[in-house]
Amino acid sequence: MKVGVIMGGVSSEREVSLATGKEMMTHLDRNKYEIIPIDIKKKEDLLIRAAGIDVALLALHGSFGEDGTVQGTLETMGIPYTGCSLLSSALCMDKDLSKKILRYEGLHTPDWVLLREVDEIHGARVAALGYPLVVKPNAGGSSIGVTLVRDENSLRQAVQTALSFGDEVLVEAYIDGEEITCGMLNGKHLPILTIKPNGEFFDYTSKYEPGQSDERIAAFAPELAERIREAAEKSWRAMKCTVYARVDMMLKDGIPYILEVNTLPGMTRTSLLPQSALAAGISFPELLDAIIEGSLSARPDMNPGGASSRHRQQAG
Structure with missing residues (x-):
C-alpha cells in the first residue's frame, strides 16, 4: 500500500507539521507500506504529488490542513485520507463555532468573546469576562499566537498578536485548574493525561521542547475519571469526529x-496522543496502523479496493 505522508503545509504550524511527518515516517511499518513523503510548500503541490497514492496519512496542522481544505481536495481526487472528515475538521478548526456547539450540547467550556478588531476590547462583553484572559487566534493550534493576559494594558498587544495569525480572535476566560487531555481512537477512550507545564500555561515551548512540561497518566477517582471520559466522548460525537482526535x-x-x-x-x-496510546499498550507503529485502518473503514467507498479506487484504475 502506498502511503503518502502529507506534511509541511502553508500555515504558521509548518515546522510542527514537518516534525510530525518525520516521526510518522520513522514509525511506519515498512514491511506493510511503501512510504512516500509529500512536503507541501504551496497548495498546488497536493494535486501534483498526491496522485497515485493509496492513502494520505495527514501530518498537517493549521490552515490548509486541519480546516477541511485538504480533506476536500483529497475527496475530489478520490484519495482516502486519515482522521476526521471535511465537516468535522472545519467545525473543530473554528473555536468560536466549536464552543457554541459544545455549549448547546450541555458541555462546559470557558466563557468567551469573538473579536475582529483591536478596538473591540473595550466592549462590555470583554469586561464581563474579567482577568486573567486567554487570547488566541480563532483558527489555529500549537499555541501559536496565544497569550495569557492579566490586565488591560496587555490585552491590546495580545489581540494584535493573535490577529497577525488570522482575521478573528478568541478572548476566553481563564480557568485556573488542572490541564488534562483525553484522546479518542476509533471511538474508544485512551488514558487521560495530566499536563503540568513549566511556564504559565501549556504554550508552544511546553508542547514541543523536551522537558518543558510534565505529562503523566491521570490517577483520578473512578467517578471523576468517568465524568472526564463522558465529556470527551460527548465532544467527539457533537463535533462529528471519526478515527482519532x-x-x-x-x-x-x-x-x-x-x-x-x-x-x-x-x-x-x-x-x-502517542504517549496516551503507549499507556494503553499501543506502540507508535500500532497507533499508525489503527489510524490508517480506521480511516479506510470510515471511508469504504474511497479505500484502495473500493469504488473510487476502481474508478481511478478504469480511468487510467
Whole structure:
C-alpha cells in the first residue's frame, strides 16, 4: 500500500507539521507500506504529488490542513485520507463555532468573546469576562499566537498578536485548574493525561521542547475519571469526529471545561496522543496502523479496493 505522508503545509504550524511527518515516517511499518513523503510548500503541490497514492496519512496542522481544505481536495481526487472528515475538521478548526456547539450540547467550556478588531476590547462583553484572559487566534493550534493576559494594558498587544495569525480572535476566560487531555481512537477512550507545564500555561515551548512540561497518566477517582471520559466522548460525537482526535480540557472543582477538540493532534516525540496510546499498550507503529485502518473503514467507498479506487484504475 502506498502511503503518502502529507506534511509541511502553508500555515504558521509548518515546522510542527514537518516534525510530525518525520516521526510518522520513522514509525511506519515498512514491511506493510511503501512510504512516500509529500512536503507541501504551496497548495498546488497536493494535486501534483498526491496522485497515485493509496492513502494520505495527514501530518498537517493549521490552515490548509486541519480546516477541511485538504480533506476536500483529497475527496475530489478520490484519495482516502486519515482522521476526521471535511465537516468535522472545519467545525473543530473554528473555536468560536466549536464552543457554541459544545455549549448547546450541555458541555462546559470557558466563557468567551469573538473579536475582529483591536478596538473591540473595550466592549462590555470583554469586561464581563474579567482577568486573567486567554487570547488566541480563532483558527489555529500549537499555541501559536496565544497569550495569557492579566490586565488591560496587555490585552491590546495580545489581540494584535493573535490577529497577525488570522482575521478573528478568541478572548476566553481563564480557568485556573488542572490541564488534562483525553484522546479518542476509533471511538474508544485512551488514558487521560495530566499536563503540568513549566511556564504559565501549556504554550508552544511546553508542547514541543523536551522537558518543558510534565505529562503523566491521570490517577483520578473512578467517578471523576468517568465524568472526564463522558465529556470527551460527548465532544467527539457533537463535533462529528471519526478515527482519532484529542479533547483538551481544564479541570476545576471536578468539572471538565472543554478547551478544544483537536482533529489532527501532534505526533512528534513529545506529543500527547502517542504517549496516551503507549499507556494503553499501543506502540507508535500500532497507533499508525489503527489510524490508517480506521480511516479506510470510515471511508469504504474511497479505500484502495473500493469504488473510487476502481474508478481511478478504469480511468487510467
